[in-house]
Amino acid sequence: MISRTINANDGAGPHTTTYGTTVVNGFLIPVQTDPAGNEILHTFTGLGGSCSNYETKTQYYQGTHTTGTLLRTVQTDYTYQPNHQDVVGDGVSTVINVLPIRITTTLNNNKVSKVEKDYDSNLHLIFHGAFTESYGNVMEMREYDYGSGAPGPLLRKTDYTYKAFDTASYLTANIIDPVSSVTVYDGSGNQVSKTNYGYDEYTLQSSGVTTNFTPPPAGTPRGNLTSVKKWLNTTGGTLNTITTYYDTGMPYRVTDPGGHTTTYSYSLTYAGGYLTQTNLPDTNSPNLAHHVISGLYDFYTAKLTSFTDQNSQATQYAYDSLWRMTSATFPSPDGGQTTFSYPDLVTIERKNKIDGTRWTDMFVHFDGLGREIRRISANDEATPWDQTDTCYDVLGQKHFVTYPYQGNGLSDSQCTKPGDTYSYDTLGRVTAITHSDNSVITTTYTGAATKVTDEGNGTRNLQRVSQVDGLGRLISLCEISSLTLPVGLTPAPAACGQDVSATGFLTSYSYDTLGNLKTVVQGGLNSRTFQYDSLSRLTSGSNPESGTTSYKYDSDSACTTPNSFTGLLISKMDARSIRTCMRYDALNRLTQKNYSDGTPTATYNFDESAANSVTLANTIGRLSSQSTAAPNATGEVYSYDQLGRIKINSQCTPQNCGTSVFAVSYAYDLIGNQTSATNGAGVTFTEAYNRANRLLSLTSSLVDANHPGTLLQNAHYGSFGLTSDSLGNGMSDALGYASRGWLQSVSATSGGTTRYSFSLTFAPDGDIATGNDSVNGNWAHTYDDFNRLLTANATGQAYTYDYDRFGNRWHQNGPHPSSLGFDANNRIVPGSGVTYDAAGNVTADGSHSYGYDAEGHLFQVDGGSAASYVYDANGQRIRKTTGVSSVDYVYDLSGHAQSEMNSSGSWNRGEVFAGGRHVATYGNNTTYFIHSDWLGTERSRTDKSGNSYETCTSLAFGDWLTCTGGDPSPMHFTGKERDAESGLDNFEARYMSSSMGRFMSPDLLGGHQEDPQTLNRYIYARNNPLNFVDPTGLDFNLACSTEENTPTCQNGLQGTTTTTTDANGNQVSKFTATVISNDKNGNLVDKNGNQYNASISGAGVSLSQAGSNQTGSLGVFINGSNPTTVQDAGNFPGFTFNFTYSNIASGVNAGGTFKYSGNYGDAEAALLKAGFQAYPGDAFDPFHLSSYGNAAVDFRSPGAAGTGAGSGHFTVYEPRTILEHGMIIHLTWTTPTRGTLHLGEHNVYNGGLIDHTIEVLKYLFHR
DSSP states (O other), rough: OOOOEOOOSSSOEEEEEEEEEEETTEEEEEEEETTTOOOOEEEEEEEGGOEEEEEEEEEEEESTTTTTTEEEEEEEEEEEEEGGGGGGGTTOOOOEEEEEEEEEEEESEEEEEEEEEEEOOOOEEEESSSEEOOOOOOOEEEOOOOEEEEOOEEEEEEEEEEHHHOHHHHHHOOOOOOOOEEEEEEETSSSEEEEEEEEOOSSBBOOOOOTTOOOOOOTOOOOOOHHHHHHHTTTTTTEEEEEBBBBSSSSEEOOTTOEEEEEOOOOOOGGGOOOOEEEEEESSSSEEEEEEEEEEEEETTEEEEEOTTTOOOOOEEEEEETTTTEEEOOOOTTTOEEEEEETTTEEEOOOOEOSSSSSEEEEEEOOSOOOEEEEEEESSSSSSSEEEEEEOOTTTTTTEEEEOEEEEEEEETTTTTSOOOOOOOOSOOOEEEEEEHHHEEEEEEETEEEEESSOOOSSSSOEEEEEOTTTTTEEEEEEEOOOOOOOSSOOOOOOOOOSOOOOEEEEEEEEOTOEEEEEETTTTTTOOEEOOOOOOOOOEETTTTTTEEEEEEEEETOOOOOOOEEEEEEEEEEOOOEEEEEEEEEOOEEEEEETTTOOOOOOOOESOEETEEEHHHHHHHTTEEEEEOOTTEEEEEEEEEEEOEEEEEEOTTTTTTTTBBBBBBEEEOTTTEEEEEEEESOEEEEEOTTSOOOEEEEEEEEEEEEEEEEEEEEEEESSSSSEEETTSSSOEEEEEETTTTTTEEEEEEEETEEEEEEEEEEEETTTTEEEHHHTTTEEEEOOOTOOEEEEEETTTTTEEHHHHHHHOOOEEEESSOOOBBBBTTBOOOOTSSSSEOOTOOOOEEEBEEEETTTOOOOOEEGEEEESEEEOOOTTEEEHHHHHHHHEEEEETTTTTTTEEETTTSSSEEEEEEETTTEEEEEHHHHHHHEEEEESOOOOEEEEESOOHHHHHHTTTOOOOOOEEOOOOOOOOOOOOEEEETTEEESSSSEEETTTEEESSSSSSOOBTTBBBBGOSSSSSGOOOOEEOOOOSSSSSSSSSSSSOTTTTTSOOEEEEEEOOOOTTEEEEEEEEEEOOOOOOOOOOOOOOOOOOOEEEEETTTEOOTTOOOOEEEEHHHHHHHHSOOTTTTOOOTTTTOOOOOOOGGGSSSOOOOOOOOOOHHHHHHHHTTTOOOOOOGGOOGGGGOOOOGOOOOOOOOOOTTTTTBBEEEEEEEOTTOOOOOOOOOOOOOOOOSEEEEEEEEGGGGGTTOOOOGGGGGTTTTTO
């Protein structure tokens, strides 16, 4: 072959790759030239001087080999044997049994790494003599680090044994591949992990199948995996999972390490070929419940035609003659229908039924290679379609992606609207992302290091250099700066010593052999250290801010019985020596947490038909109630519709638990838009949506002279979000957006009078350069080398900020100054009046003293004399007591305190939320409408007639809040409640002191390796409070907190790109994102408006980008077994997610666990609390198929901030052995006993790779 031409029929014409030869050093070398003119040289060598030519060297050039740049060289060595048949041939010498034994990769700076493999020698041949050769099974693999000019030290050795080589009958039966054991050693030869695999160990169960089936004779090897035994170094024992089989080879029963058994059935109607019923373990939490799912099929096509969930709700599926799905009909009356049509060979249309007359409408159009080139969705606006286009370069890489725009559909010209352009090197690594305003993110690669330069924050460009080891693990990150900082430990920059020469501040990381993070070293700061057992479960984590927390698994005699749950986290002890003990049911769902310090026990119940005197429905497999113990008892119940959406969420507080509840209920349209909700105080809100699932109007049942029935109406949307609406007091909102989608202006007017407005200008990276606010003033801002707020200037006000390299804010200089000092634990030094407990919680700040419960919740101020607080099992503050007065709170599903009740149960105050924004406040027997800035900070409130009632000003960190008016609501900075008794802002998971510009307690998540500024667990919003918000107090997020904000409000690149070489010598680029966000419509999007998937089903939670090519590790686990660590994701004991986030491992478990038990509504509520909104139109979406054809239900997932890159994904899939259908289906949120955990990477061709999606689910895994 001399050329290959591909025409994708995408309008770009044909692209040709040519194949020829060139002479190098006197040798004729094959050369491959891609359509962009880059060359790859392939050197072939006759092994052993024979005529058997194998590729021994591959050289990758940017450009030609004569004038371009050599980027990478891969050298391959082989083992081989002489061809014994040559003795009867024509005298030509050849070799056989050729296997690669060594792959050596040399980078462009002469950094070298290698991977070596040894093979079995169990193949014995007799041909003109006896010979010993190999079946090709790897017996040992050795992985080496990078070295200069030669490979570095051995990092990891892995040994394999095989069933065929220790049991002759398997070899006889040609069952060669099954592995008997995998043992991992460190570079010094110490065993760190071992797993044994057993096969065919148990008697087969008769299937009863006789149709075309005769069981093999007894004792015949089958290769069925029947046991997995994982060695635990702390005890010397193993955690075992047992699987038995039918005589047909299908799984019969799976028993997890805790002894819980799941049974699978295969109906004789289908000759035993399809899984038709799964019986999960029975539970008693607190009542007996049977957990059964089942399916029906088309016998001839194997397509699933009906699926019935644990609550006996059935979904029906239909197909066309080409086996393509044409409809999915969900349980009636709560569910609707999704239809699919195929107008032509390259277009798919999907419609979702909204109600009796309306359907959503979406088309996806592909080119001739099956790549998506346009996606359009009906929007009910004058320009009728929301559109995005994608075009590809000559190498098939994504070249251009438009920002969202409104158009006329599939007939519009392709890729003519503003968007981002991507450039790549020969290895497919992104080298530049150029925005429509010509600002650019550049990436260069040298050796094992990657340098990223962002678009610039108006003062300077942020630059970061990251370096990886031979296993692709981030080992150092340099924050480039030449400036000596005015404050702090190790304030002077130094040479970072990486493959890219740079001066700045270095953060170093080290790992254990299994890839778990062991240490983090940052200058003069005390190091972070982590320890794990052989199952990669975190056993101890020490951080400067929070001290040392230890974890125990499987059993703990210090906990009250029952205290043994094999494979699960049993207890943790924090630095205060407070122990938290956990209990689980047979499905490994968390049922109780109790505490050694007297914090009220939290209880979680499932599967109930009634609780707290409330009748519940569709609760099997789902959380049905939760509570905390007396004396200040709290509780809430959950009832679901047929599709698993929460219909009843009634709650009780210390004033009425045991006697009554505050009634909270919800209703939905057919695709899941919330159409009505009650607030616990008797008020019902009704919402209407357009066909794009965007909020159109909001009405209230509270109607009188002071309370208008219509709160919001006439909402219209553009390509980036809301453009106009009308409020119930006659106010009109008008919103404008920058060319790249950032919210740029808001004007709220009444009768021609502007009550509130702001306008913004942006730096190239999206940082706010100026903000002209009609209430808060006109400000100009600059940022430092770390993208932290450096100056803020307005007329008569000029502020500067001094930080150390770790993000501690030492000085606020200006009219309202503050000055602090910090130690090597990122804590404020003694002498300022600030003190801490052992876990790093502020116990005094010079004005007040504070006390904390076992979960780290602030529960009293000044010993209770100023205030005391009560929390529910979700960690929500349910009661506030100040002096002798108490108020209780009732929450909505998004975690908003929507009703404040006084001690007699009467309604004090109501907060109205809809469409991702705070719309209004009910108080003082009237209605106030809210007008917020781009961060969600409430700047103006207008009364029922549209007159200005209150305005509030504050500084960048929310400090020096000053309001004119009656202040009817305590919701202020970024929409959070400010407590008058302490001056602190309640950020849900913890409290923030605006005067200090930092949190009072350490973050339970711990930050992101790729951005060392986030490692400081006290800082607020990365010290960039004008661009970032922290919606939950668990991790900073981007400014997407209100409806008034842009839906694509990622402001700047937060992350790094790293490069590694895999075992095959392929160099892979990985972009690691820091922050993600949802838009106001519930879509999860990247900066450019590209939408992403998420899935919540009984199989678990999935986050992924549509159309990505996924690579990465797979971990398979059985319910209740020891967790499998996949990449850097953390630990997953069964289906209770005890995240240790191994990149910064300590502390996540300090927040407890979130038990995903198949409870769709519960998981959705947790995601909502984290700042997500479900995208109901994707309840069934074949465009976003799960890997391996497994099941999932789509929501949305974001991408890498500032890059348009695809996000990585976290997936627990329904395995094919559970439901053999080979397609995505609408699971009814059951809890499988078996699944696949996939933390994948996204191929660089799709815009970058992301590991850290753990923070995406930050609240989900906090509780």
